Amino acid sequence: MSADLAVDLRHADTADYDAIIExxxxxxxxxxxxxxxxxxxxxxxxxxxxxAEVDGAIAGFLAGFISQTDPDVGYVHFIGVDPTMRGRGLGETLYGAFFDAARSRGCRVVRAVTSPVNRTSIAFHQQIGFRVLPGNAESEGVAYTTDYDGPGRPCVRFEYDLKNRKQGD
Ligand SMILES: CC(C)(COP(=O)(O)OP(=O)(O)OC[C@H]1O[C@@H](n2cnc3c(N)ncnc32)[C@H](O)[C@@H]1OP(=O)(O)O)[C@@H](O)C(=O)NCCC(=O)NCCS
Structure with missing residues (x-):
């Protein structure tokens, strides 16, 4: 996280939706x-x-949950950071909050998926410690699964191991 960035981190609320969806x-x-x-x-x-808020404005958000099927698994559905605020640690900070929340609820791993065309997301997830899970195809050396989320919607699948992470890291 940039030393100059004062970030307020809080839980998302239903009222945040109207601003974020825009x-x-x-x-x-x-x-x-x-x-x-x-x-x-x-x-x-x-x-x-x-x-994540900076100077009172929404600068990033993360939407995640604990798997109802497998309580060992936390799942992040969406993470986004304001394009003007990228590369300053906000994405990693948001994931840190989720990792802590998932671990304190007994999760062992965190999973996420992204499109193979989203090279930024792939680089970001790998950089913060996710590994790419096996798929049935490969693009630029990254495994992905064809039609994962329906016809023509391939996904790269990621997994992060919480066991080596200290709370608050
Ligand atoms: C992906 C995204 C959330 C990253 O947020 P961010 O705040 O810029 O990420 P951070 O600054 O916390 O970066 C964390 C690490 O990832 C790396 N990283 C981030 N973007 C990167 C990129 N485009 N290429 C390579 N590495 C990247 C950073 O260098 C940093 O590594 P370091 O700590 O070794 O320097 C942001 O780019 C985004 O909102 N993208 C559009 C939405 C999206 O695609 N979301 C993901 C799919 S749901």
Missing amino acids: LVDVWWGGRQMTDMLPRLFFTHFRPTSFI
Whole structure:
């Protein structure tokens, strides 16, 4: 995290949704992402979803939850940082909050997926310690799974091991 950046980290709230949904397509470089982020993530996953504010403005958010199927697993559905605030540690800080929340609820690993075209997301996840899980295809040396989220929607699958992480790291 940049030493000059004063970040307020708090849980997301259903009222944050209206502001965030306006930002999502812009923050994702014009990709149509809003359909993948319904309000329910801010309403029903508040304890494991976070907002980062800088100077009172939303600078980043993370929408995540604990798997209902496997309580060992935390899952991050969306993470986004204001393009003007990138590269200053906000993404890693948001993940840190989720890692702590997941670990304190007994999770062993955290998983996430991203599109193989999202090279920034792939580099970011690898840089903060995620490994790429096996797939059935490969792009630029990164394994991905074809049609993972439906026809024509491939995904790179990531996993982060919480066991070596100290709370608050
Ligand atoms: C991915 C994203 C959340 C990263 O946020 P960020 O605040 O810029 O990331 P950080 O500053 O915390 O970076 C953490 C590490 O990842 C690395 N990283 C971040 N972006 C990178 C990039 N484009 N290429 C290579 N490394 C990158 C940083 O260098 C840093 O590593 P370091 O600590 O060794 O220096 C941000 O780029 C974003 O919002 N992208 C659009 C939305 C998106 O694609 N979300 C992910 C899929 S849901």
